[in-house]
Amino acid sequence: MAKRVAVIDIGSNSVRMVIYEKTSRFAFHLLYEAKSKVRISENAYHNNGNLQANAMQRTFAALDDFLEIISSFQARKILCVATSALRDAPNKNDFLSLVKSKLKLDIKVISGEREAYLGAMACANLLPRQKNALSIDIGGGSTEFSYINEDNITKYFSLELGTVRLKELFFDDNKIEEATRYIDNKLSSIEDISPNTLIGIGGTFRAISSSIMYINQYPLIKIHAFECIAKDFISHTDKILTANEDELKTLGIKNARFDIIKPGALILQRVFKKLSIKNTITSGVGVREGVYLSDLLRNSKDKFPVNYSTSVRYLIDTNINNKNYSNNINFISKKLFDLTYEYYNIDSKYRYDLAVAAKLFPSGSNIHFFSQNKNSYYLIKSALEYGFTHSQIMLIATLTRYAKNKLPSSRHIAKYKDLLPDTQTINYLSYIISISITLLLHKPKNIDFTLSFEDGVIKVDSKKPLYLSKEATMKVIELENLKTIF
Numbered sequence: 001m002a003k004r005v006a007v008i009d010i011g012s013n014s015v016r017m018v019i020y021e022k023t024s025r026f027a028f029h030l031l032y033e034a035k036s037k038v039r040i041s042e043n044a045y046h047n048n049g050n051l052q053a054n055a056m057q058r059t060f061a062a063l064d065d066f067l068e069i070i071s072s073f074q075a076r077k078i079l080c081v082a083t084s085a086l087r088d089a090p091n092k093n094d095f096l097s098l099v100k101s102k103l104k105l106d107i108k109v110i111s112g113e114r115e116a117y118l119g120a121m122a123c124a125n126l127l128p129r130q131k132n133a134l135s136i137d138i139g140g141g142s143t144e145f146s147y148i149n150e151d152n153i154t155k156y157f158s159l160e161l162g163t164v165r166l167k168e169l170f171f172d173d174n175k176i177e178e179a180t181r182y183i184d185n186k187l188s189s190i191e192d193i194s195p196n197t198l199i200g201i202g203g204t205f206r207a208i209s210s211s212i213m214y215i216n217q218y219p220l221i222k223i224h225a226f227e228c229i230a231k232d233f234i235s236h237t238d239k240i241l242t243a244n245e246d247e248l249k250t251l252g253i254k255n256a257r258f259d260i261i262k263p264g265a266l267i268l269q270r271v272f273k274k275l276s277i278k279n280t281i282t283s284g285v286g287v288r289e290g291v292y293l294s295d296l297l298r299n300s301k302d303k304f305p306v307n308y309s310t311s312v313r314y315l316i317d318t319n320i321n322n323k324n325y326s327n328n329i330n331f332i333s334k335k336l337f338d339l340t341y342e343y344y345n346i347d348s349k350y351r352y353d354l355a356v357a358a359k360l361f362p363s364g365s366n367i368h369f370f371s372q373n374k375n376s377y378y379l380i381k382s383a384l385e386y387g388f389t390h391s392q393i394m395l396i397a398t399l400t401r402y403a404k405n406k407l408p409s410s411r412h413i414a415k416y417k418d419l420l421p422d423t424q425t426i427n428y429l430s431y432i433i434s435i436s437i438t439l440l441l442h443k444p445k446n447i448d449f450t451l452s453f454e455d456g457v458i459k460v461d462s463k464k465p466l467y468l469s470k471e472a473t474m475k476v477i478e479l480e481n482l483k484t485i486f
Contacts, residue, residue: 002076012041012140027313041085084141112158118290120146137201140164166263204264214252224284319363333358357399377401438472
């Protein structure tokens with residue numbers, strides 16, 4: 001597979017382009033993103049689905065610019081897909097032929113079922129694992145659903161429900177009751193599904209989630225994997241449906257979405273009325289990531305290897321030079337955790353978060369050695385994304401920020417209190433990672449000491465003096481009933 005791959009997604013409302021770069025076999029990151037609200041489906045629904053000349057010209061011009069951007073990044077492969085607007089258009093071949101002849105770009109028009117699968121596959125791979133979940137992708141012309149349980153995807157299908165479609169057929173003429181009946185009729189096909197969680201893909205769901213985060217002053221600026229209990233999401237959706245433009249601004253809805261946010265919100269409202277959803281999780285990934293992953297994972301049944309994290313691997317690939325040191329911190333932190341967690345009544349689930357923090361701790365030194373902790377914190381907070389909850393991200397980032405000589409500040413804990421575990425757990429994990437780092441200050445190729453634990457004391461035995469470790473350990477703030485001796 002090419003190192004750099006561009007994906008173009010031609011939707012009913014917007015055309016989007018992303019460029020991904022591989023850093024190792026399954027690790028990648030987003031290199032560039034661009035989008036244009038070309039609204040290729042504009043006025044199509046009043047004209048038997050036929051694409052209109054002005055809309056096609058806007059889309060052609062955007063694609064022309066996208067191809068120039070792709071060339072500047074020297075991406076060697078372009079994957080271009082089109083969804084509902086082109087799928088439904090009787091005159092789609094006019095546009096496809098024009099783009100093929102003038103721009104030399106092949107556009108693959110995908111079915112609604114394939115669109116649903118690609119979005120769900122991106123969620124299954126790049127969100128924290130979800131049991132008994134339904135993904136919903138509200139687009140401009142259609143809405144896709146897929147049932148997701150762990151990493152298995154079933155029952156994927158597409159309905160002719162979209163924000164632009166509803167706007168032009170109903171909302172422009174204020175036919176809200178007719179729109180509601182139309183939506184309910186289409187949604188009859190989801191009545192036999194009983195998911196606990198609704199996974200939201202696409203602009204409508206992200207806009208509502210962003211609004212909730214804005215109103216509640218949510219402390220982490222990250223939409224991917226944002227979780228919200230269903231009753232709060234429903235209440236906020238209802239507010240958007242009854243809001244005027246000034247109220248939409250107050251809710252943090254962007255002007256560009258004013259004309260299509262209510263059709264999308266109405267679809268969501270009716271879905272919630274059909275299903276007994278308890279939780280919601282917002283996906284920052286969708287069809288574009290699904291298209292990319294279907295190429296990247298084509299020989300792996302569309303799944304990453306077991307226990308593999310593409311975000312962790314990307315951070316290691318790009319920011320950690322001494323990988324042996326990183327692995328050793330990881331190993332020692334897990335060893336110390338295994339020796340002590342039951343004694344201090346710490347939930348075993350935190351072992352994984354501690355291990356990731358230990359492995360990624362050195363990442364910040366690649367930017368600036370004397371600001372290592374701060375740089376590691378910001379790198380992890382922003383770039384540790386796929387497969388982690390917001391609580392995990394903040395805990396892992398926090399552990400790297402305060403590692404080596406001090407415990408997390410009360411101010412920091414207060415700011416992120418809704419995302420972090422209790423103070424006792426945070427302090428315990430901070431002490432473990434700090435001791436792990438100090439024990440490895442001499443950067444051994446292989447671990448040259450043994451560890452044991454008894455009655456609140458971690459004992460380090462080594463044939464070497466470990467002078468630097470002893471000196472540094474004295475600077476680490478000890479916890480009550482937990483200390484380290486040599």
